Amino acid sequence: MTLISILALSAVGAVFGGLLGWASKTLKVAGDPRVDELEGMLPGGQCGQCGEPGCRQAAEAMVAGKLGPDCCPPGGRSLAQSISSMLGVALSGDGEDVMVVAHIDESQCSGCTRCFKACPFDAIVGANRQMHTVIRHVCTGCRLCEKACPQGCLSMQPVAPELHTWQWPKPRVA
Template sequence: MIFISIILLILLGASLGALLGWASKALKVEGDPRVDELEAMLPGGQCGQCGEPGCRQAAEAMVKGNLAPTSCPPGGNGLAASIANLLGVEVSNDPDAVPVVAYIDESQCSGCTRCFKACPFDAIVGASKQMHTVISQVCTGCRLCEKACPQGCLSMQAQQVQLNTWQWPKPQTA
């Protein structure tokens, strides 16, 4: 009797597995492969700075043409150029746009932990009731921590030119 029950359960499991396998192939929804490429290029912090709830939705909106390639502040100009290249569109760069990073005035910081809880990139380190600091190499300038700080001790400052952030200046047109 137990042997028959085991055989029936194995047959039931195999038939349901085969049915699910057929359904996954027959009912597959084809998507644009550029969405997956764009999602892989985006920072993945789900910060919402572009106006979309997450990076997947932002990639879908960019492919549809509803969102500009420059709409991801954490990605900066380099990401915008890569996205525009993938989508085959032009990027209008603002010459006055400067990359920014968060800066914490440590003498004013009370250690409330709201800033590093708001940072989707883990660029802020510190402990409760202790001073916090920003890892500038990780900070993307998304400004979420600035909005979360109740003391106002967090500000955005122009990113210092370093070896990995330096860009060749464009020639001036006469």
């Protein structure tokens, strides 16, 4: 009796496994591999500042030509340059942007947790009615926390160039 049930379950498993294998090959939806590569390049915070609900949708819109390569504020100018070179599209504007990170004036922070909840990158640490602080190396400068702070104790400060963030300036054409 046990042997029959084992054989029956093995046969059912083999039939369903074969059907799933067949379905995965015949019903496969072909996608653009550039979308996956772009999604991997984007910060992945799903902040929505580009006008799309998430980074996957933003990557699809960039490949389709609906969004420019500089549509991601948290990614900054370096990400825009990488995306434009990958897609073969020119950037709209040649100004250098300044990288910024959030800074909380801890003497004025009431611990309302609005900035903490608004940060899609988990760069703000704190608890309810406690002082909050920013993890500078995680902050992307997306400014969502700044908009959410009701006390105005959160500001964006420029990042001083460090050894791992400094880049040579591009030569100017005279």
